[in-house]
Each structure stands twice: as C-alpha cells, then as structure tokens.
Amino acid sequence: MASVSELYDVGWEEMRDKLRKWREDNSRNSEQIVDVGEELISDHASKLGDDVWIIYEQVMIAALDCSRDDLALTCLQELRKQFPDSHRVKRLTGMRLEALERYDEANKHYDAILEDDPTNTAARKRKISILKAQGKNGEAIRELNEYLEQFVGDQEAWHELSELYINEHDYGKAAFCLEELMMTNPHNHLYCEQYAEVKYTQGGLENLELSRKYFSQALRLNNRNMRALFGLYMSASHIAASPKVSAKVKKDNIKYAAWAANQINRAYKVKFMKSLVKLLELLSCFFFCFWQLCKTS
Amino acid sequence: MADPELLLDSSIRVWVVLPIVFITFFVGVLRHYVTQLLHSDKKVALEQPKTESDLCEVLLRSRVLRENGKFLPRQSFNMRKHYFNNAEAGFFKKVKRKVVPKNPMTDPSMVMDMMKGNLTNVLPMILVGGWINWVFSGFVITKVPFPLTLRFKPMLQRGIELLSLDASWVSSASWYFLNVFGLRSMYGLILGQDNAADQSRVMQDQMSGAAMAMPPDPNKAFKSEWEALEVVNHKWALENVEEDLMSRDLNFESSS
Numbered sequence: 001m002a003s004v005s006e007l008y009d010v011g012w013e014e015m016r017d018k019l020r021k022w023r024e025d026n027s028r029n030s031e032q033i034v035d036v037g038e039e040l041i042s043d044h045a046s047k048l049g050d051d052v053w054i055i056y057e058q059v060m061i062a063a064l065d066c067s068r069d070d071l072a073l074t075c076l077q078e079l080r081k082q083f084p085d086s087h088r089v090k091r092l093t094g095m096r097l098e099a100l101e102r103y104d105e106a107n108k109h110y111d112a113i114l115e116d117d118p119t120n121t122a123a124r125k126r127k128i129s130i131l132k133a134q135g136k137n138g139e140a141i142r143e144l145n146e147y148l149e150q151f152v153g154d155q156e157a158w159h160e161l162s163e164l165y166i167n168e169h170d171y172g173k174a175a176f177c178l179e180e181l182m183m184t185n186p187h188n189h190l191y192c193e194q195y196a197e198v199k200y201t202q203g204g205l206e207n208l209e210l211s212r213k214y215f216s217q218a219l220r221l222n223n224r225n226m227r228a229l230f231g232l233y234m235s236a237s238h239i240a241a242s243p244k245v246s247a248k249v250k251k252d253n254i255k256y257a258a259w260a261a262n263q264i265n266r267a268y269k270v271k272f273m274k275s276l277v278k279l280l281e282l283l284s285c286f287f288f289c290f291w292q293l294c295k296t297s
Numbered sequence: 298m299a300d301p302e303l304l305l306d307s308s309i310r311v312w313v314v315l316p317i318v319f320i321t322f323f324v325g326v327l328r329h330y331v332t333q334l335l336h337s338d339k340k341v342a343l344e345q346p347k348t349e350s351d352l353c354e355v356l357l358r359s360r361v362l363r364e365n366g367k368f369l370p371r372q373s374f375n376m377r378k379h380y381f382n383n384a385e386a387g388f389f390k391k392v393k394r395k396v397v398p399k400n401p402m403t404d405p406s407m408v409m410d411m412m413k414g415n416l417t418n419v420l421p422m423i424l425v426g427g428w429i430n431w432v433f434s435g436f437v438i439t440k441v442p443f444p445l446t447l448r449f450k451p452m453l454q455r456g457i458e459l460l461s462l463d464a465s466w467v468s469s470a471s472w473y474f475l476n477v478f479g480l481r482s483m484y485g486l487i488l489g490q491d492n493a494a495d496q497s498r499v500m501q502d503q504m505s506g507a508a509m510a511m512p513p514d515p516n517k518a519f520k521s522e523w524e525a526l527e528v529v530n531h532k533w534a535l536e537n538v539e540e541d542l543m544s545r546d547l548n549f550e551s552s553s
Contacts, residue, residue: 179369183368224547263546271549
C-alpha cells in the first residue's frame with residue numbers, strides 16, 4: 001500500500017504542519033490522522049524534535065477511535081517512558097482501557113489521578129463519559145451536575161449535559177443548559193438553532209413561537225444555516241396550521257413560511273446553478289483538449 | 298574646620314572596596330537560588346475554589362445574566378433573576394458569607410512563609426555584615442560625596458574612635474549596606490524581574506502586609522450585584538427578529 005507521502009507527494013514537514021492544523025482546529029478526522037501520523041512517527045520520529053510527544057498523543061487518541069490498539073499501545077509506551085509520572089499520560093492510559101471496555105480498571109486510574117489532584121477536570125470528565133458509555137445515563141447526569149456546580153463556566157460540559165437530557169427526553173432541562181450556553185455565547189448560531197429545535201420538540205403554541213424566533217435569530221447570525229431555514233419553515237407552518245390561533249397570527253405565519261420556502265428554493269437554485277456552471281466549464285475544457293489533440297494528430 | 302583631605306592607600310580600593318562589592322553581589326545571588334529551593338509549592342486545595350472562586354463565579358454568572366440576558370426568553374430571564382434576587386430565597390439575599398480575613402498571625406502557611414522569608418533575607422545580611430565589620434575594621438573605606446552630621450558618626454564609623462574625623466568618611470560596614478541597596482537594580486538585570494535577592498521589596502511586603510486591608514468583602518459585592526440586577530429590564534433582543542430577517546433575501550454567497 002502506497003504511503004501517504006507518495007500518494008500526495010508531500011514531505012514530512014507538510015505532514016507535521018497538517019497534523020498541527022488538525023490539532024488546533026480540533027477536527028476529529030481520526031482515520032486521516034492515523035494514516036499521516038503513523039507514517040510520520042515510524043519514519044521521521046527523530047526529525048520531529050520535541051513535537052513528537054504531542055503528535056504521539058494526537059495519534060494515540062485517533063488510533064483509539066479507529067480501533068487500532070497496536071498503534072495506540074506503541075504511542076502510549078513511548079509517552080510513558082518519557083513522562084512517567086504525568087497525569088496527562090495516566091489519562092491516556094485510562095482512555096485506552098476505556099476503548100478496550102475495561103471500565104473498572106480505567107475508573108481506578110482516574111480515581112488515582114483525582115486523589116492526587118482533586119481539581120483535575122479531564123479525569124472527572126472521563127469518568128462521566130465512562131458512565132455514559134455504560135449506558136448509565138441517570139448517574140452520568142447526576143455526576144455532570146455536580147461537576148458543573150463547581151466549574152460553572154465549562155462550556156463543553158453544559159453542552160454535554162444538554163445532550164444527555166435530550167437523550168432522556170427531559171427537554172425542559174436541556175433547554176436550560178442551552179440557555180446557559182446562549183447567554184455566554186450570544187453570537188453562536190448553532191446554540192440558537194439547537195435551542196430552537198428543543199423548543200420545537202417540546203411543542204405547544206408558546207414553544208413553537210419561541211422556536212420560530214430562535215430559528216430566525218440563528219439565521220440572522222448565519223445566513224447559510226439551512227437547518228435553521230427549514231426549522232423556520234416548519235415552525236411557521238405548524239403555527240399557521242394550528243386551530244387555536246387568531247387570524248392575524250395565522251396570516252403572519254403563512255407569510256413567514258412562504259418567505260422561508262422561497263429562500264429554500266433560491267438556495268437550491270443557486271447551488272444547482274453553481275454546479276451546472278462547473279459542469280459546463282469542465283465539459284468545455286474537455287472539448288478544447290480533444291480538439292487540440294485532433295488538430296495535432 | 299577644614300576638611301582634612303585624607304589620602305587613602307590605594308590598596309584599600311583593591312582589597313576592600315571591590316571585594317565587598319563582589320561579596321554582596323554573590324551573597325545576593327546565592328540567596329535567590331536558596332529561596333527558590335526552599336520555596337514551598339503552593340498546592341491549590343479544592344476547598345479554595347469551592348469557597349472563593351465559587352463566589353467569583355456566582356458574580357460572573359450574574360454579570361453575564363445582566364449583559365446577555367436579553368437573548369433569553371423573558372421567562373427564563375425572570376427565573377434566573379429570581380434565583381439571585383428573590384426577597385426570601387434569592388442567592389444574594391440568603392447567602393451571607395462569613396468573612397474570614399487571612400490573619401497573618403494565625404494562618405500557619407503564611408507564618409511559615411514569613412519565617413522563611415525572614416531567614417533567607419535578614420540572617421545573611423546580619424551575618425555577612427558582621428563578618429565584614431570584623432574583617433575590615435579599623436580603617437575608613439571611602440568618603441560619601443555629601444556632608445553628614447555628627448550624629449551619623451557612631452553608625453557609619455564603627456571601630457574608628459576619632460572624634461575629629463569628618464562624618465563623611467565611612468567604614469566598611471556602611472559601604473556594605475550601601476551595596477546591598479545599590480545592587481538591587483543589578484539583580485534585576487541579571488536574575489530577571491521578581492527575584493528573591495531583592496530584599497527591600499520583601500521588607501516592603503512585610504510592612505504592607507501588616508497593614509493589609511480585609512479581603513474584598515463578599516457581602517458588599519453581593520449587595521451591589523443585587524442592586525444592579527434589580528434594575529435590569531429584560532428587553533428581548535428577538536422581538537422583531539423575523540421582520541429584520543425578512544427585510545432582505547438571505548446571502549448564500551459567503552465563503553465557508
């Protein structure tokens with residue numbers, strides 16, 4: 001099988017820079033990371049200098065995602081040799097045990113970290129994700145609530161809690177978590193849109209109105225959010241179709257729904273036009289080359 | 298009385314003045330490294346975050362509520378406002394923090410730190426000063442460029458029982474103390490800012506520590522936050538969002 005560097009004709013520096021970009025963007029393209037990272041560490045480890053340790057960590061987590069336990073174990077052993085007493089490496093050991101579904105041992109590792117350093121948030125979060133993996137949603141919710149009482153500002157924890165509540169169909173509490181997120185990040189269109197979806201799921205006229213408003217807000221923050229556009233259409237149509245509304249409200253909502261439908265059509269036409277133009281360009285290139293060939297031959 | 302121009306042996310300069318400068322400097326550097334070795338690692342106990350940053354986080358939440366509450370639906374905003382401000386059960390009203398000032402005398406960790414600070418700073422100063430006084434005694438080192446009164450004579454001219462000698466002529470001990478204070482800026486250059494050889498700053502800290510004000514009173518902070526939250530009105534930012542949105546076509550052209 002051809003190596004990455006041959007396939008894409010890149011040198012080791014470009015591979016390293018690509019890994020760094022993925023690290024900074026927090027992108028979870030584990031298969032690519034495993035391919036690129038594995039080659040980098042097996043062939044060019046000495047040239048990487050001190051970067052090699054963070055690349056080991058990144059590749060190890062990606063390997064766990066792809067069930068490549070062999071690669072994960074190699075990376076972990078290198079890290080353990082270099083940093084024998086590190087909490088960060090202990091957490092990685094715990095993560096590997098989690099991937100192998102040895103949850104009790106993993107829990108022991110995390111408890112050891114927490115005994116040493118009670119403020120270590122990473123270990124606490126891993127314990128909660130173990131509970132989630134074992135399907136113990138109720139306990140996970142309880143632990144996460146306790147965690148948030150202490151670390152009120154942790155955005156990803158609030159988000160995780162809202163997801164857990166949605167899984168438990170407790171939409172009221174999920175809405176509360178999303179409200180916290182919206183308050184601290186008022187310009188994030190995704191939180192607005194998720195909040196609107198939760199409100200839509202809760203149902204009832206008031207919630208539908210709220211969801212329509214928040215879908216609009218998400219659209220205002222980001223014009224290209226198609227989900228919000230569809231959401232706006234759906235919520236407006238539902239309100240208009242509901243028998244209990246006054247005539248004015250019905251008229252307004254029909255107008256909103258019509259506008260949304262119009263925008264959706266426009267969006268797909270624009271996309272369609274763009275792809276059509278691209279296709280025509282490609283075809284004209286082909287014909288031109290073909291014609292040149294015929295001319296010369 | 299005319300100032301008797303004493304001519305000092307130039308070997309004094311070589312064997313006394315310069316050695317004292319070097320001794321002072323190296324003792325200071327040594328002190329810096331010894332302090333770093335003895336510096337106790339202040340572990341962040343979990344209790345601290347629970348009580349103190351707990352307080353900060355509550356204030357932060359309430360501030361965020363005031364600033365960005367207009368993005369929440371009216372009911373949610375009111376619910377949060379009530380949680381904080383309600384007359385009986387509100388957080389700001391109910392939770393009266395007991396203000397525990399960090400008394401330097403009783404707080405054990407601070408006493409240890411103070412003692413260590415004293416030890417590493419004052420003790421070497423006394424020791425070295427005494428040693429220099431003993432070794433380099435019996436003669437004057439240098440003349441300070443400004444005239445001094447007679448009162449300074451016993452202080453600056455230890456070991457020289459000459460009543461008629463101008464007080465500007467000083468002995469080695471005073472030259473040592475001059476160096477201690479003068480080399481502060483040198484320490485800053487060589488050891489970087491915030492070094493432990495900087496004695497005078499330690500002394501300043503001690504003096505200001507004794508007169509330290511109480512830690513920021515959480516009750517006062519709560520009260521002012523409560524008032525600020527009371528006045529806030531919920532002006533929903535989403536009141537006319539649909540009209541705003543639909544006033545023009547959506548822009549799908551932005552680069553992703």
